[in-house]
């Protein structure tokens with residue numbers, strides 16, 4: 001039996017090796033390492049795939065979030081609503097820009113923020129909201145967009161974990177996660193669903209003026225070479241990474257289907273286990289299963305993790321500590337803030353291996369080990 005991994009990037013590479021190698025070699029031979037044609041090609045292909053007017057590539061998903069916030073022209077102290085149950089980057093950039101992260105709870109079944117949760121947190125100082133499509137499923141965006149519009153608040157979707165997920169509006173319109181708010185952001189970190197072989201990220205928008213601003217900020221606030229209109233940053237996607245991504249984009253839906261078949265088998269196997277809550281599928285969003293995250297309901301999450309580890313099965317806790325309880329955020333959040341769902345999730349969630357190369361034998365072994373524990 002081969003070693004079990006949370007993700008299998010080597011196995012994935014082996015299947016597309018000739019294409020990837022050719023794409024990388026082409027960039028090396030052209031020496032167009034920065035802003036080469038490969039970047040433009042990937043940008044256009046991703047725009048087509050997402051059905052969005054503008055994709056602005058950048059250096060990583062954290063930069064994408066930071067640049068998105070910078071483009072909104074917020075003032076120090078402005079409030080930005082963000083879930084506490086997310087990766088640190090989502091809230092970190094808010095604090096970094098001297099904005100105030102207003103951390104909110106999430107839905108216990110989908111792990112995502114909802115319009116109701118957001119609306120309660122809105123004050124006259126709220127200047128943006130950052131829903132995160134956690135673990136691969138879109139937030140219920142229609143009511144979130146409606147609430148944001150009622151209050152005149154821009155929406156930045158953190159889509160680092162759900163690229164490719166499709167959301168259906170009540171009228172039947174379908175849109176990809178990350179293309180519904182004012183700006184969407186993503187990460188091409190290797191382990192993400194669309195991952196490169198290093199760091200990478202991008203922003204999406206349908207707004208021409210915002211696209212221009214985002215592009216300018218990512219490029220030193222430059223409108224034309226050596227003329228700088230605003231303070232910006234240096235955040236570029238390497239041509240080599242873009243070349244890899246352009247190859248992998250063609251397989252993204254196939255990869256999502258492979259992840260879904262693993263998720264289906266987990267769902268089925270855990271159906272009878274009352275100690276396990278399987279991830280809830282929302283009727284109006286597809287799930288791309290960046291993570292397959294269960295809740296262990298009997299206080300034995302850590303024990304299960306240890307049990308799996310002894311059997312050679314890795315698992316991860318995303319995330320072990322609410323962001324509002326992290327030391328780094330102490331100066332930014334009210335110490336008396338209580339987010340009971342987030343708190344509970346942090347003690348119950350466990351993400352099992354799920355990736356594009358998992359065979360039945362591996363899934364069976366994991367299933368048997370989990371079910372056997374209870």
Ligand SMILES: *Cc1c(COP(=O)(O)O)cnc(C)c1O
Nearest residue numbers: 060061062087089090160187189
């Ligand atoms: C990975 C991730 C990011 C950050 O992406 P990087 O490319 O690592 O900077 C931001 N938000 C979420 C939810 C993520 O999962």
